[in-house]
Amino acid sequence: MFFTLLLQVIWILAAFGDEHWTYEGPHGQDHWPASFPECGGSAQSPINIQTSSVTFDSELPALQPHGYDQPGTKLLELHNNGHTVQLSLPPTLYLEGLPQKYVAVQLHLHWGQKGSLMGSEHQINSKAAAAELHIVHYDSDSYDSLSEAAKSPQGLAVLGILIEVGETENPAYEHILSHLHEIRYKVRSPPGQMTSVPPFSVKELLPPVLAQYFRYNGSLTTPPCYQSVLWTVFSQKVQISKEQLEKLQETLFSTEKEPSQSLVQNYRVLQPLNQRTVLASFNQDESSYTTGEMLSLGLGILIGSVCLLLVVYFITKKIQKKKSRNEKSVGFTSAHATVE
Numbered sequence: 155m156f157f158t159l160l161l162q163v164i165w166i167l168a169a170f171g172d173e174h175w176t177y178e179g180p181h182g183q184d185h186w187p188a189s190f191p192e193c194g195g196s197a198q199s200p201i202n203i204q205t206s207s208v209t210f211d212s213e214l215p216a217l218q219p220h221g222y223d224q225p226g227t228k229l230l231e232l233h234n235n236g237h238t239v240q241l242s243l244p245p246t247l248y249l250e251g252l253p254q255k256y257v258a259v260q261l262h263l264h265w266g267q268k269g270s271l272m273g274s275e276h277q278i279n280s281k282a283a284a285a286e287l288h289i290v291h292y293d294s295d296s297y298d299s300l301s302e303a304a305k306s307p308q309g310l311a312v313l314g315i316l317i318e319v320g321e322t323e324n325p326a327y328e329h330i331l332s333h334l335h336e337i338r339y340k341v342r343s344p345p346g347q348m349t350s351v352p353p354f355s356v357k358e359l360l361p362p363v364l365a366q367y368f369r370y371n372g373s374l375t376t377p378p379c380y381q382s383v384l385w386t387v388f389s390q391k392v393q394i395s396k397e398q399l400e401k402l403q404e405t406l407f408s409t410e411k412e413p414s415q416s417l418v419q420n421y422r423v424l425q426p427l428n429q430r431t432v433l434a435s436f437n438q439d440e441s442s443y444t445t446g447e448m449l450s451l452g453l454g455i456l457i458g459s460v461c462l463l464l465v466v467y468f469i470t471k472k473i474q475k476k477k478s479r480n481e482k483s484v485g486f487t488s489a490h491a492t493v494e
């Protein structure tokens with residue numbers, strides 16, 4: 155009897171004690187540092203990426219995802235952990251182009267309130283996107299497991315992909331979103347209420363240009379906020395349809411059952427950059443032109459070149475004319491001279 159009671163108390167403590175956190179309310183983000191000290195650290199994520207203040211680093215190579223486009227045959231597990239929707243990834247997916255080899259573990263999403271177009275965690279020039287995808291990896295050369303790596307500097311590498319609303323449905327994201335209705339309620343710990351997703355090319359979730367990204371040292375954006383993440387936030391955004399965003403915002407609950415609470419607005423507020431450097435793999439000035447600007451620039455250069463050519467042509471012609479006139483007169487004078 156006593157032991158059963160004790161076990162129950164331990165179970166309740168484990169479930170609702172320090173482990174319990176939310177985005178708002180009495181266990182909301184302002185209170186995270188009280189239970190999770192690292193959340194009050196000086197190298198936290200997410201951040202606002204101010205492109206005028208980033209440092210261009212020509213040594214940063216294009217990121218190379220391996221196995222991302224080879225879905226394999228195993229089903230992928232998708233579950234609602236009350237904070238987000240999370241898809242487990244096999245270790246056949248890994249990243250090169252970072253200081254170490256990082257293998258994939260899981261991916262999950264962050265989004266805003268119903269109808270909101272601001273739900274990303276990272277911002278670029280103080281502008282939030284509608285949602286954000288995080289693909290979590292750990293340094294498998296140096297550590298045996300995710301939990302071990304998660305506590306060590308640069309133990310983790312997370313890819314951040316900003317998501318905006320576009321005209322058409324994104325079929326890659328539909329591989330995840332079409333299953334949300336199967337996992338509407340939270341499960342405490344897997345394996346619980348889970349669903350299986352047929353394997354698909356995770357590469358399609360990434361933006362087309364992988365060579366343009368921002369890199370900085372930061373943290374997990376949820377408790378325990380370990381400052382162990384080497385962040386890569388892609389400059390290019392991906393697009394999903396308005397209907398897809400609504401599905402993400404309206405399907406899930408953060409609770410196990412009644413009374414149910416919508417799982418929305420699961421993003422952390424911006425954290426101070428402090429003394430950190432944000433690197434850019436690309437030169438802002440060269441790539442920040444739009445197609446229109448590019449066209450007018452090209453046209454400007456063309457017209458300028460034609461004008462310059464014309465000027466040079468006429469000047470040369472004039473010089474030649476003058477020269478031949480001079481030559482004639484010289485011939486004349488010399489002829490004159492001989493005659494003399």
Ligand SMILES: *[C@@H]1O[C@H](CO)[C@@H](O)[C@H](O)[C@H]1NC(C)=O
Binds near residue numbers: 433
């Ligand atoms: C991250 O921190 C490590 C170790 O302090 C440092 O060597 C590296 O240059 C930092 N990376 C960035 C992008 O600031």
